[in-house]
Amino acid sequence: MTRAARQPMALGDEAARKLANSTKTVPQMDSITPRWLVHLLNWVPVEAGIYRINKVSHPESVDIQCDNFDESPLPDTFVDYENEPRELRLKAVHTILDVHTRVSDLYSSPHDQIAEQLRLTIEAIKEHQEGELINSPEYGLLASTADQQKISTIAGPPAPDDLDNLIVKCWKEPGFFLTHPEGIAAFGRECTRRGVPPATVSMFGSQFITWRGIPIVPSDKVPLDKGKTKFLLVRTGESRRGAVGLYQSGLAGERSPGLSVKFMGINRSAIASYLVSLYCSLAILSTDATAVLDNVDVTKFHDYAPQYRK
Numbered sequence: 001m002t003r004a005a006r007q008p009m010a011l012g013d014e015a016a017r018k019l020a021n022s023t024k025t026v027p028q029m030d031s032i033t034p035r036w037l038v039h040l041l042n043w044v045p046v047e048a049g050i051y052r053i054n055k056v057s058h059p060e061s062v063d064i065q066c067d068n069f070d071e072s073p074l075p076d077t078f079v080d081y082e083n084e085p086r087e088l089r090l091k092a093v094h095t096i097l098d099v100h101t102r103v104s105d106l107y108s109s110p111h112d113q114i115a116e117q118l119r120l121t122i123e124a125i126k127e128h129q130e131g132e133l134i135n136s137p138e139y140g141l142l143a144s145t146a147d148q149q150k151i152s153t154i155a156g157p158p159a160p161d162d163l164d165n166l167i168v169k170c171w172k173e174p175g176f177f178l179t180h181p182e183g184i185a186a187f188g189r190e191c192t193r194r195g196v197p198p199a200t201v202s203m204f205g206s207q208f209i210t211w212r213g214i215p216i217v218p219s220d221k222v223p224l225d226k227g228k229t230k231f232l233l234v235r236t237g238e239s240r241r242g243a244v245g246l247y248q249s250g251l252a253g254e255r256s257p258g259l260s261v262k263f264m265g266i267n268r269s270a271i272a273s274y275l276v277s278l279y280c281s282l283a284i285l286s287t288d289a290t291a292v293l294d295n296v297d298v299t300k301f302h303d304y305a306p307q308y309r310k
Contacts, residue, residue: 029123032123033219036204037178038126041236042238055081055082055085057080088283090248092278094275096274099271102270114274121276134222145291156296157296157298163187163211163212163231166291170290174214175242176215176234178217179218179219179229183229183230183296184216186299186300187216189302192302193302229296232290233293234289242289245282247280259276
């Protein structure tokens with residue numbers, strides 16, 4: 001014999017949920033990162049999308065004399081400029097966001113559909129921007145660093161000696177190291193093996209490890225290929241003749257420096273379109289403003305188990 005199904009004594013969860021409103025988050029995107037490089041660069045507005053780097057052509061020709069006790073005539077001198085200074089032009093990143101008006105009209109509570117679509121599109125563009133600041137073959141940090149400022153690791157893994165050698169190359173007011181998160185982990189292992197745990201510093205509400213007082217900043221846009229990555233050391237700011245980010249100011253529909261959103265209209269299929277544009281570039285004002293550590297092996301691990309004497 002089968003027992004009759006038991007009758008419910010009270011309202012169940014499934015039925016009750018029919019009357020309940022769930023609390024909804026805004027859409028989440030796993031690819032969003034803190035983009036520390038964008039925060040740490042000094043950003044310079046440009047006119048007409050062009051930035052000219054003027055230099056002194058022959059600094060060693062400036063003639064200076066000390067202590068002319070014999071009252072001999074002082075030397076005549078002047079500082080010459082390069083005749084053809086380098087000019088950088090801002091690069092554009094564009095995309096067109098399409099949103100059906102039916103969707104934005106009917107499904108914008110509690111979160112505005114157009115605002116969320118624009119937010120996520122802008123986040124994706126800014127992630128692309130940081131990647132270009134590092135890897136662009138035209139203006140990225142890696143491509144723009146002079147060959148004499150590039151060195152290789154001593155033994156493969158990123159050891160303290162390797163970062164010291166980077167500081168030698170970029171010793172005038174260095175701002176920060178930049179590497180892949182795997183590079184930071186590998187450097188931490190090398191420090192632990194040597195018994196020199198790196199100090200930490202707080203920036204932007206987050207903790208960063210340091211070496212010689214210089215923070216080591218992570219970015220997943222730094223190349224990582226077959227267990228090898230790179231470390232960069234960067235000096236920033238125009239006054240320090242460092243690396244600076246460039247952007248166009250005063251854009252129509254500006255949402256943030258260099259980024260604008262323009263409404264393009266609604267087509268005959270009732271789809272609204274928005275043009276999202278970002279204009280940016282990067283300039284290195286002097287050769288010793290950046291240095292790169294190549295061939296950084298992040299695959300080596302150590303056995304930290306205590307050793308006992310027999």
